[in-house]
Amino acid sequence: MTANYLDMLTAELRRREKVSAWRIRTVDLETRELFYIRRDLDMNRGKAVRRLLLTVYHDYFSEGREWRGAAEVRLHPSSDRREVSAAVERALVAAALVRNSPHPLPMGGTAFKPAVRPSKGLGSGDLASWQDPVSRAVFAEDHLDGGGLNSCEIFLEREQVRILNSEDVDVRFDRSRVLIELIADWQVSGREEVELYRELRSDEVDEKVIRREVNELLRHTRDRAQAEPLSARDSRTAPAVLLGGEAVAEYFSYYLAQSAAENVYRGISSLEVGHSLTGRKQKKGLTVRLLPDLPGSSASSPYDADGTPLQPVTLFEEGILLRYWGPVRFCHYLGCEPTGRLPDIEVAAAAGSFSAAELRGVPHLEIVSFSDFQCDPLTGDFGGEIRLAYLGRGDERLPVTGGSISGNVLHVQEAMAVSSEQASHDNFRGPLLLSLEGVSVTPASG
């Protein structure tokens, strides 16, 4: 059916003179999903769907200059010729009204360098065969007194992607994802029960990683049950705020947004090549790399959505921005080499940087769980409500909860420091700890 359908669609596109170029992206997605309450299976689901996305480009001349309009439509796998024809016509009408500066598409043919990606993930067998190993790994650490896993959702996904365009690009690749959403709860005698949330994402089933993450979630939930509300006095006596886990990735997302070609083109970012992202404290700057593949990442992909083959790119070296990054279109506008939209990020401190022990060696507030830590990619404002943090004073490490932090990357980056130890979270590998000063800390009470 796929071949016939795509033949019908490409024939439809080629027969229309006004179609200047096109891109088709198809995804065949298969899933198995398990929904647990405690250790009981509450529901299970399966899915087999095909997604088709068509982009039609129309080149035209108006008001003394050239334009390349584009419109995207989603097609249905069961559509007949009449419906496909109507969808192409609808896209073409819209594309003729869209005003974008001309830009090329990725080129296939002899110039095309196919990307290579090692085969990993969930393989090609029955997805259902992974249900029991994953479930066993999730519940293996759930045997403690006082608390445990309240509920869990497991998604096993496998997709086959194909990207074609009018410039002879035709690439295919397979991807797998394991998504596990965990809720743990814990009660200490005489106190209210508390819970914490964690989401694991990976491209493969690694029993050790799942067990380690569940174990850490349970320990954190236990500590939250014992935590005291963050007081005004405590918030004042911890000059350094340490972030760990996914908050570190969220913080660095600001730099990725500011160095993205599309934001520079739009005037939203004025970050210039040669600019430094680190200040006086982190003397040896950070190196930021964008990658097509990172062990464990659920986002890894050999090609971006345009079909551009992806290669590792060093974005910042020793803290200095080397280049902008982005898809063919926006890099063309800026006159820089396109990198494609790379899915994985690696942030590394130079040798001789701070150790985690050094960063924890001063009075600090180390926040390990937020309600929802956010860093605005345009403004650099960041903040979030604290669900669990540790107050570090000398040898003391006291769990606290409640209150919030807020700040702005531009105001705190001068005194930013990172640990040389690394940690991975899905598509991000970076410092285990990020130390910030000058962050506004609002207590839970007082």
Place this chain on the structure above:
Amino acid sequence: MQSRFLQEHKEALRLLLGRLSREYRYVSILATDVGGTRYQVQKQESSVEDSFWTERGFVVRVHNGFGYSEYSANRLPGPTTAEREAWAQELTVSVDAVVQAAKSSGRSGRKTPLIEEEALTAVYGDTGHSPETDCEAVIRRLTQLKDRAVILSAPLVDIRVVYEEVRVCKLFLSAKRDLEQSYRWSQGYLVPIYRRGEVTRYYLQSFSGLKGEELIGEMENSLENTLETGALLLDAVQVEPGEYEVILSPEVAGLVAHEAFGHGVETDMFVKKRARAREYLGKAVASPGVTMHDGARAAGEVASYFFDDEGTPGQDTVIIRKGLLEQGISDLLSALKLGLPPTGNGRRESFERKAYARMTNTFFASGTDRLEEMIASCRHGYLLEKYTSGMEDPKNWGIQCVILLGREIREGKLTDKVVSPVIMTGYVPDLLRSISMVSGDLQLKGSGMCGKGYKEYAKTSTGGPYLKAKARLG
């Protein structure tokens, strides 16, 4: 206008329902055909694309002997009997495989009762022909808005002018139900982005409703005010952390309703014992002046529908009445487990996803106070006007709201000082019990989307009157 696609495939879906009913004691099929277009114009570029909410496919639910299994797909057969028979046979094998996987999981399933439905056959919504959207006129009007904005506002580096319209068509079939619905909603955004030196700020004015292109007229009327207010953010400062008297705009009041006692009373959280609200039914959780609703039939906004994604008719649910927690909002399966009536809140992100207990139109009811009186009553506080996000904590009743714009009030008067961004946090009952004044206004907006935790997005609207309360800002 009902979906031709759903009508053409209804017979095939009925055939599948009949096949599966030979094997399973309960079978339902939800089929969807949701289509829409998003138009966006910026300073140097524009785009037209199918809406994020576009979907077309179906989900089968069966009772597997101890609980429920589901299978989602989007391939449908050709028109011949032979094609339909072969397709139904193939789907039956796929559904059987999912049921078998549940049975062989080695973990005892929680017993979920069989769904008992009352017979209901209905076609809801606009059945006539809707005029096609004039794509050219939409782009022209959005471009004019952008051009006017560029002329009017000097510090503007870019502006996103967005209009999106969506037509929802759904078909629900079971042994006793045959339901069809069709309705249209739209949303729009004006997002001016400002820059001065190294400081970048943006503002967001949103529009929504069970409307079409007339929404663009509302955007046109609001442009000057949006640009003027947004530019204030360039001079915004951080708030001094602490507890303040606050006046929540209808928009921010809606966010509080949504995060505080919207997520907090989703009864699938009761089933998991994740919601503290379960222990507070019938008890005071807010000041006596507070009444709060949720429901697909409680208001006319983007989350107004006739039946939910499990075939249950929508309704108007009073969650809090005069400060007392009255009831939760429920999907069908949670209601069965809890022995409660479902409230028509079983919603899916799309046919591809599981149904959960989800909010619809969630809002505080209006009172009798006037905004001017509320401002005059504040010694030192903030009028919180806009937000960017919120996060719930149903178990421990925490709340996080990220406020985009707050205006300082001193000695009963608004000053020129603007704060942004502001993190509003607190303990939900403390916040709701501190509500001392409720205005006579009532406004809802449905331009955002709601996640269950950090995924499963659904279209919701929120709102209320102006509320005066005490909150912790940072």
